[in-house]
Amino acid sequence: MSFPWKRLISNVTLEWVTIAQVPIEKAAELPHLALRGQCGGCRCRDVRGSSRDSLGSADLASFHPGICHIADDDEEKTFPGDFKQLQEEVSQKVEAAELSKGLHGVVFSNLQAMLGDCKALQDLMDKLELEPFGHLDGPGGTILTELQKDSRYPGVGSKFLLLYLLEALMVLSDIQLGLLAQSLEKRILLPQRDLVRSILEPNFNCSQNTPFTLQPELLAPLQGEGLDITYGLLDECGLQMEPNSPRSTWDPEAQEPLSALYGTLSVLRQLAEA
Structure with a gap:
């Protein structure tokens, strides 16, 4: 597992984790997605509402207000921000x-x-x-x-x-x-x-x-x-x-x-x- 950089979103700390490749069909079904930033100055970005065609398989973490979902073992943690x-x-x-x-x-x-x-x-x-x-x-x-x-x-x-x-x-x-x-x-x-x-x-x-x-x-x-x-x-x-x-x-x-x-x-x- 990657050591997390804790991303701060809407007063919530989102803990990034490295997870298995997520099929795009699965990714499109998740209500809230954050795409982990890659090399080249690409910042982590919110991809809610993106179409399947615009998303590739990627390291993903889903999140909801107040809760960070660790996607590889379905463990939930909350963080004050x-x-x-x-x-x-x-x-x-x-x-x-x-x-x-x-x-x-x-x-x-x-x-x-x-x-x-x-x-x-x-x-x-x-x-x-x-x-x-x-x-x-x-x-x-x-x-x-x-x-x-x-x-x-x-x-x-x-x-x-x-x-x-x-x-x-x-x-x-x-x-x-x-x-x-x-x-x-x-x-x-x-x-x-x-x-x-x-x-x-x-x-x-x-x-x-x-x-x-x-x-x-x-x-x-x-x-x-x-x-x-x-x-x-x-x-x-x-x-x-x-x-x-x-x-x-x-x-x-x-x-x-x-x-x-x-x-x-x-x-x-x-x-x-x-």
Whole structure:
């Protein structure tokens, strides 16, 4: 089973699971479907009401308000949805990882080299889910090799942290992955994370379009190109950001990608500073 990235929909956390290929006849009969995002910047999307011709067999999870249905064993779980839970979830994953200092550096530098290659990120995620790890060439292979060499291996926490990060990255668009690579180079992950948190925390459960203003003290470290990069990340989440303006409007559809962006920035910052 894939380590889940918890997708936030209508104040409900949807836990993704890898399930067997679902015949399209079966898929069309389910009342609510979520198609698991694939490599290439494709976000997980709601496919309710789609015709059979428009759907292919895919990894699917069905959901209803308040309930996440785990489709491979018909187990049901419910999850509260709020920013505090997301924040605690990220902190728990980081604290449980117990990566050695050397491994932190290896993981960070090689992930940085892979951010422009969505297929490489997907391949690494697939190999991490195998027992033992599968083989890869390139930066992903270096990460797998160092994980196996680390004195704490097999470290369940470190594996799950990487899967958590990779699942979050798969929610983001190709443009965002490129902007994240620039953010790493400019070392602006912390102010970006704090800015994203300032948007998410008060609006997390807001179901209407609501105006908000970014705090000047949070924008101060992100002047010039850094601010352009950050506004680009937010714009790709569905928030309309205007140059030279701290004002925007909350869009409920931005909750999912913005939550993934928050998780990504939090984990990458931890890897960068360890």
